[in-house]
Amino acid sequence: MRLIAKDMDISTGGIQIVILNKQDADRMDLRPNDRLFVENGRKKAIAILDIAETEKAVPLGHIGLFEETLKVLRAKNGDSIEFHVARKPESVQYIRKKLDGHELDPYELNTIIKDIVFNKLTDVELTSFVTANYTRGQSIREILAMTKSMAYSGLHLKLKKHPVMDVHSIGGVPGNRTTPIIVPLVAAAGLTIPKTSSRAITSPAGTADTLEVITNVVLPREKLERLAYQVGGFMVWGGAIALAPADDKIIAVEHPLNIDAEGQMIASILAKKMSVGATHLLLEIPIDGNGKVSDDKKALHLKNIFTLIGARVGVDVHTIITDGTQPIGNGIGPALEARDLIWVLTNDRRGPTDLREKSLIMAGKMFEIAGKSKPGEGYMLAQKLLDSGEAYAKFVEMIKAQGGPRIVRAESIPLSKYTCEYRAPKSGRxxxxxxxxxxxxxxxxxxxxxxxxxxxxxxxxxxxxxAGDLLYTIYANNKDELRLACESSKVHSGYVIK
Amino acid sequence: MRLIAKDMDISTGGIQIVILNKQDADRMDLRPNDRLFVENGRKKAIAILDIAETEKAVPLGHIGLFEETLKVLRAKNGDSIEFHVARKPESVQYIRKKLDGHELDPYELNTIIKDIVFNKLTDVELTSFVTANYTRGQSIREILAMTKSMAYSGLHLKLKKHPVMDVHSIGGVPGNRTTPIIVPLVAAAGLTIPKTSSRAITSPAGTADTLEVITNVVLPREKLERLAYQVGGFMVWGGAIALAPADDKIIAVEHPLNIDAEGQMIASILAKKMSVGATHLLLEIPIDGNGKVSDDKKALHLKNIFTLIGARVGVDVHTIITDGTQPIGNGIGPALEARDLIWVLTNDRRGPTDLREKSLIMAGKMFEIAGKSKPGEGYMLAQKLLDSGEAYAKFVEMIKAQGGPRIVRAESIPLSKYTCEYRAPKSGRxxxxxxxxxxxxxxxxxxxxxxxxxxxxxxxxxxxxxAGDLLYTIYANNKDELRLACESSKVHSGYVIK
Structure with a gap:
């Protein structure tokens, strides 16, 4: 079948899309999401079909092409495009198998992950994979296979170092910005710690958001390897480097549904650790009755799976279970958190003690894991490195090496200009x-x-x-948002006084 | 937030879509599939966000609008569009609940069905609803609630008649075109039978495809009511009238995954019967080891649920379990099936006996159900109506009333001009x-x-x-398709001779 190309002037950033007029599609018995094999001379592509209802969008006898497909086909307006129906990718049958409740083998999972990375699946197919994993659950074998597939689908840092340290928190606790304190502490002790972090998905700040207030968090991969050797580590946004790239696409589906399939979460975290070449991981599991991990039993379960899968992929996982029932530190939001952590690193009295303590405990634990300290003595080493200013010096070195300023003063980080206060409605604890x-x-x-x-x-x-004591200050960039946030605090302040 | 409108010149035929430049979206922390509340003066809409990767598709500071949204907003290129993030529809939390394995109550299911009908759900959300129903299964209470919601979400025929007959086959058997024979038989007996049929989804012909060879199958609703009174019934394509409109959208998701969640199938069929006001339904369940219903146990299970749910929504369901292990009739494909059924109706010797017999048995059963015949005597009445030409006269009356020709001769229905033959490779049975x-x-x-x-x-x-006897003839419209089909018949002829 031949149709005339129409440049739709749209790009999706991934999946290839072609559009047919509804009448043409009906005549050829084609439906949205069917796959078409399209050819322009020797250039070929497989694209997903969308339907245009009107002649205006795509006239009869035409085929609308998105930028991705135009590029692959080297096509332009008016070209004659040959097409026929293409078979579904192999992975669709495996997704169907998972939907039916069967376990997938490593080959099948790897095929699915590859098709996700190369944008070969439609939203319907990808969603059904994610929801099937969520509703059917995943076996240890499946999580292991998925971890490997996700890690191998992306880039790898090749560090000839041992050990390579990493730290990760399951998350969900506002202000819990220990990473930018732990990383310089660990590097100051002479260890290697190539740290990638995420931006916020549903929280007020991710580590990458906070660090971006201070320095550059998007760096080319070659520079990362150099920093790991010369500075001992880095702190960057993982999203900018294609480590475990299937992950972002899976998250894009999980996000609107607000689901987080356990197996996928474990595979995603460990795959990223494998990608930076981590040999030792300290995993923080905060317990909060209302949060991601609600009790000891759930925490222990996660600890066991992480340790088990970690061992199978060469990552020595140690866990620390923490109290996640209240925010850590004082600031919540990128700039406010950045100020807090600089105050901790500079031993300023404004540095929140809970953030300092937690960072010291975790860094100390990592020293013991890496054999830098004897058991029970890690905390002391961490304390020494922090108090002496060595950790801060390493922090400044890292910030600068990533393209940031020579020196950062907490006070010079700007906050939003509108504020309102929430005060204690009564006296008590x-x-x-x-x-x-x-x-x-x-x-x-x-x-x-x-x-x-x-x-x-x-x-x-x-x-x-x-009664009347200041409990917290809200910072906002404009009056509308300030009003919104202050109203929220009146509806549910978050504080219970008794 | 305000942006400048850009007419994208695309329509989706349903869901409303707006597109932002990736940089704008990142800056505002928006992701694909987020919902935006958009305003143009007093006109408001809620649309789903897509992201444009290039400046060419949607420049910075612009918002690309699809036809549906342009229309609702009465917007044009260059208009200033105000927008902010909209809350997700209520139904998303119920879909999440189903994903988590909980039963949904009637209110929750009704909310979801309404949001499906009004295009408020993204592909990701709709898919997760469909797959959750498939993997988690649906309770009788859920199927009942969904049946009612689906029926009430669309149009209703209001027929002041009793009984109102209907007939439905679970399908999967090629050539099984009994409906266009049964409907005139039933109407010839003075009963009312307003019949809507589907087009093929994965089969070589649906009843609507076959009838379309002979007459018009798309009619306005008012005309349908008139036909039900004046002629006793009609045979039209259900898709053209918005009876149970959620159904098509659910099928659009099931189709690419090739899944058919049982509860959804039952709800969809019964909702359509409710919509035409059917009081009595004869449901055919063909059993075929390789087909949709593989054994007696599965058939009995379906029979029980259909009867149970039917009773609760006022449809008296009777089932007939048939042998579905081979095609019915001789022709497979719209025109070939149309010729077969006209031959049966005109008592021509070319009419396939199996198709005639099955139609008579089913029509006879419907006479008994409706009280037109005593038990055991329905077949005789059907035979009388067919042999006497009364059924054919009613058929001609219907065809004409639907805007078709005065008379249709089987021989005058054109077949595709290219043919090839498949002959017995050996002698035997x-x-x-x-x-x-x-x-x-x-x-x-x-x-x-x-x-x-x-x-x-x-x-x-x-x-x-x-050996050498002609087993079947293949008809195709062009040589490419003929070659394809003939090669298929050589790979797997479908005939086993022993």
Whole structure:
């Protein structure tokens, strides 16, 4: 079948799409999401079909091509495009198998992951894979196979170093910005720690968002390898380098449904660690009754699977289970968190003690894992490196090596200009600070896209307060968002005083 | 936030879409499939976000609008469009609930069905609903609620008649075109039978495809009510009238995955029967080891659920379990099937006996159900109406009332001009005719989109043949498709001779 090309002037950034007029499609018995094999002379492509309802969009006898397909076919308006129906990729039958409740073998999972990476699956197919994993669950064998497939589908850092340290938190606790303190601490002890972090998905700030306030977090891969050798590590945004690239596409489907299939989460985390060549991982599992990990039993279950799969892919996983029931540090939002962590690194009295303590404990644990300290002595080494200013010096070195300024002063990081305050409605002791409520207020105020917006906590759990005491300050970039966030704080302040 | 409108010159036929430049979206922390509330003066809409990777598709500071949204907003190129992030529709949380394995209540299911009908769900959300129903299964309560929601989401025929008869086959048997024979038989007996049929989804012909060879199958709703009173019934394509409109959208997702969630299938069939006001339904369940219903146990299970749900929505369901292991009739493909059924209706010796017998048995059963015949005497009435030409007269009346010709002669229905033959490779008895293989050959030859293409069977199961006897003829519209279909028949002829 031959049709005339029409340049649709649209790009998807991934999947290849062609559009037929509805009448043409009906006549040829084609449906949306059918795959077409299209040819322009010797150039060939497989594209997904969309249907245009009107003559205006795609006239009869024409085939609308998106940028990706135009490029592959080297086609332009008016070219004669030959096409016929293409077979579905092999992976569709494996997705169907998973939907039917059967276990997938490594070959089948690898085929699916490859087709995800190369944009060969439609939204319908990808979604059914993700939801099937969620509703049917995944076996250890499946998670292991998926971890390997995800790791091998992307780039790898090739570091001739041992050990290569890494740290990761399951997340869900606002302000828990230990990574930018731990990484310089670990590197200051002479260890290698090539750290990639994510941006916020549903939280007021991800580590990459916070670091971006201070320095450059998008660097070319070759530079990363150089930094690992010369500086001992780096702190960058993982999304910019194609480590485990299937992951982003899976998250894009999970995000709107707000689901996080356990097997996929484990595979995704460990695949990224494999990609940077990590040999030792400290995994933080915060427990919060209302959060991602609600109790000890769930934490222990995760710890076991991570350790098991980690061992099979060459990553020695150690876990630390922490109290995740209230925010860590004072600032929540990129700039507010950045100020906090600089104060901790410079031993300023404004540095939040809980953030300092947690970072020291975790870095200490990593020293013991790496054999830098004897068991029980890691904390002391971490304390020494922090108090002496060595960790801060390493931090400054890293920031600068990544293309940031020579020196960063916490006070010079700008905050959003509009503020409002939330004060204690009565006297008593703070018995609860709800993570979700605080995160919601910070997001209403514009975090993380407004870097300077968020919430600054003046009081923590167990503090005794008098009616009228300042509990937190909200920062927003414009009056609308400020009003929204302040109203949120009145509906559910997040603080329980008794 | 304000952006400048760009007319994208594309329509989706349903869901409303807006496109932002990737840089704008990143800056505002927006992702594909986020929902935006867009305003142009007083006109408002909620649209789904897509991302443009290039400046060419959607420049910075612009918002690309599809036809549906342009129309609702009464917007044109250069208009200033105000927008902000919209909340997800309520139904997304219920879909999530189903994904988590919980039962949905009638309110929740109704909310989802309404959002499907009004194009409020993205592909990701709709797919996860369909796959969750498939993997988690649906309770009787859920199927019942979904049946009602689907029926009430569309149009209703309001017939002040009792009984209102209907007939439906679970399908999967090629050539099984009993409906256009049964409907005139039932109407000839003075009963009311407003029949809507589907087009082929994966088969070589649907009843609507076959009827379209003879008459008009797309009629306005008011005309349908008039026909039900004046002629006693009609035979039209259900897709053209918005009866149970959620159904098409669910099928669009099931089709590429080739899944058919049982609960959804039952709800969809019964909802359509409710929509035409059917009080009595004869449901045919063909059993075929390789087909949709593979054994007695599965058939009995379906019979029970259909009867149970039917009783709760006011449809008295009777089932007939039939042998579905070989094609019915000789012709497979719209025109070939149309000729067969006219021959049966005109008592021509070329009319296939199996098609005639099956139609008489089913029509007879419907007479007994409706109280037109005493138990055991329905077949005789059907035979009388057919042999006397009364059924054919009613058929001609219907065809004409639907805008077709005054008279249709089977011989005047054109077939595709290229043919090839498949002959018995050896002598013996035909012990098997495989439905899927025959359907595949007919589809390779161009059926159903080429109305005159398909397969004509000269021999049936249990026939004794000599080597070289003609088993079937393949009809195709062009030489390419003929070659394709003939090659298919050589690979797997569908006939087993022993």
């Amino acid at each position: 703070i018995v609860e600070i709800n993570n979700k409520a605080i995160a919601h207020i910070a997001k209403s105020a514009g975090a993380p896209s407004d870097r300077g917006s968020g919430v600054y906590l003046h009081k923590h759990r167990n503090d005794v307060v008098s | 035909i012990v098997e005719i495989n439905n899927k293989a025959i359907a595949h050959i007919a589809k390779s030859a161009g059926a159903p989109s080429d109305r005159g293409s398909g397969v004509y069977l000269h021999k049936h199961r249990n026939d004794v043949v000599s």
